[in-house]
Amino acid sequence: QVQLAESGGGLVQAGGSLRLSCAASGRALNFSKMRWFRQPPGKDREFVASLTWSGAVNYADSVKGRFTISRDNAKNTIYLQMNSLKPEDTAVYYCVRTTSGIDYWGQGTQVTVSS
Numbered sequence: 001q002v003q004l005a006e007s008g009g010g011l012v013q014a015g016g017s018l019r020l021s022c023a024a025s026g027r028a029l030n031f032s033k034m035r036w037f038r039q040p041p042g043k044d045r046e047f048v049a050s051l052t053w054s055g056a057v058n059y060a061d062s063v064k065g066r067f068t069i070s071r072d073n074a075k076n077t078i079y080l081q082m083n084s085l086k087p088e089d090t091a092v093y094y095c096v097r098t099t100s101g102i103d104y105w106g107q108g109t110q111v112t113v114s115s
Contacts (some may be wrong), residue, residue: 002104004095009109012085016113020080022095022106032098034078036069038091038111048093049080062088085113 008020020036036048049069050058057069068081078095092108 002097002099004097004104004106006093006095006106006109009093009111011112011114014085014087014113014115016085017081017083018085018111020082020093020095020109020111022078022080022097024076024078024097030099032101034069034071034098035096036078036080036093037096038089038093039108040088040091043091045094051078082111085111087113087115089113 003025005023006020008018010018012018031053033050033052035050037045038048039045047060048063049060049067051069051071059067066082066084069078070081071078080093082089090111090113092110094108095106097104
């Protein structure tokens with residue numbers, strides 16, 4: 001019912017920037033919260049950032065001061081601006097939309113940061 005499509009990943013050198021986008025489609029347009037997760041190679045999926053309907057934001061300690069989550073309600077899109085990227089940021093990044101207590105996951109987009 002709710003479909004999420006991430007984009008904006010790619011290969012970037014350490015210290016560079018990328019902006020990830022997550023466009024939502026489907027019948028459910030309202031949400032409780034939206035989150036970004038990532039899964040580094042060989043590791044468990046981990047929380048990155050969240051944005052609630054009220055506008056509250058939260059970040060993992062590892063990305064505070066470098067990443068910014070935001071939204072464009074008119075476009076039903078959330079963004080993750082990633083600055084000062086580090087090799088340890090290399091991962092598949094997923095957006096997750098929570099609507100009516102149900103989590104909807106995107107397919108993910110690969111981010112690779114070279115040293």
